[in-house]
Amino acid sequence: MTTITNTVELMSPAGSYQAAKIALDSGADSLYAGFLNLSMRPKRVEFADDSFASLLNLVRERGKKLYAVTNVYFKHQDLSYFRKKFDHLADLKPDGVIIADVNMIRWIKDNYPRMPLHVSIQTSIVNVEAARFYESLGASVIVISRSLDDREELRKIKEAVKCDLEVFVHGGICYMFDGNCMMSSYWKQEWGYDEALERPRLMGQNNSKGECHLVCKRECGLEADGRSIATGRLMRRPDQVGLYDLPFYLQLGVKILKIEGRAMPLYYIEEATKLYRKAIDMYYSDPDKFAVPDEWKPEIDRLIEARHEYEREWHIG
């Protein structure tokens, strides 16, 4: 039996303090959590200053890592807010930030050169040149697009850059390439007052506020020349289940395997983290013999069903 050293990091989502505890108890090596108003998820799953500090204390007590998600595309009126908040965030010393705005990547590099930068999935990195571009800006880690499912393409990127790769291994996938979707604001955006920002702003923009209306998960009809052709949730993509690709990712040297789902329920976080923890440990205990057991199929199915339940809860599925 060949055992090799576990070098990969299993990163789980934290949409609440409770979710964070559960993920850590379930075997996560690290967590990622959104900073209020700065990440691509609804406010209800983000952390304000004090709550982020508490989260960081929890993670440190467990000897694990925490990454702050600040991956919206900042508009002019958000820039000073971001800088002010980032100064505070940097004092807390998370293990890195996940970011998409290229100018802020440079700003952080200039002002906080020791802060590890993970270039967000929002930038849709699918080719070598894009990976090189972000590395040249100072990225420590590049998050690869979920739409890049070709192993050779991923291998080319790994071979082309020195920075580490972070790969989503399980969870929901958008219909559009990440960062390339404006369906929400096209359908419905309205003015409202933002208490945290203390000013009116547009509500319902995905790229700049993470306020996605989940259009791609909804029922629709396809009409061609005015005739109905198909109906259903035509844009809905099935959840990614990367369990079977684990050997490839680990042999390639992917640094971080990431589970999607900051807005998902607690039992999903627990089950998904436990499943991938078990799979990674099994691989490292004997890589040559790794195979996903048939007995795990019900667990995988429960995770897939959890997504459907979430969509039904939000009146989408």
Add this chain to the structure above:
Amino acid sequence: MSKNELIASLASLASLKDLPLETVDSVYLGNPYCLLIAGNLISNTKDLVSAIEIVKNAGKKAYLTTPVISFSDDFDDVVDAINVAVRAGIDAIEVHDVGTFNFLRRELPEMKIHMGHFINIYNEEVGKLYLELGASRIIPSYELTLSEKTEFVTLGMEIEIPIHGHLPIGMAQACLLAMELPSRDPVRCVQQCRTKSELVLQGWKMRCTGKAMVMAENLTMIEYLKLLLDSGFSKFRMDMLYNDPRKMPEIARIYRSALDEATSSASFDAKFYLSKLSELLNGEICNGWYFGASGRLYLGDEERVELENYVTETIWEEQQKRTSI
């Protein structure tokens, strides 16, 4: 001579031949959403050379657009198109993928690069950074409001904004039409996108072009050309990729006349031009993104002012009341 630039974007040689070139100052060549589209100038290099020649012979500028997303395997095709275009004298290249940008600034440092809508430039500091890195023109995200786009003007950079067209709403990996429309061939693309297709959801719709969703309505800012000029904008794009080719010449003529009048005359008959255009487009127009409304809506002047007042007065008043309770 006016510094204004009226630009058309067209996918193919056939559509270029339909465009009265005297109405425009420059042309973007190619469809950035799918290289398989028949006649796409990005993937038909022979046609691309002809197209560049036609545009340049007419005394206009020719720009090549490049794909929104290019996987590493597709990159060679994009590089081929770029090389052909450069040899044919292209004036600039539009990029939507930072990988293509990185390639150009390294391999063709003298080439003018236009940073396209899908680069996701949401604030003027990002625009400034891309200019420092080698870009020459910035196209801010289409979903920014007019006020947000104006922040770019204050820094004096070369900015282009859309004033017409079925603008893109999103870009996907798979072709929805290939998956859903009947076809005798399960493997090869049979150009289902030639059929006008729409996705209908809960009382609103988008046009499905295969891999991209675009607006079901036409964006038009023809009513507000004077406002755009007064705000400091001078480079205006007519995205004609999905306009009816029979209507395209008239659309171009209307915008040309409107822009010339808005530029040179103190009085600009906005309603006249809007009415002409709207009739041609069967009333299917929108401009919501520009004024902080849902993108698919159209706001005339009264509605625009009403919305502004709502934001500056009503929302603030309500907040003051809540604070004082």
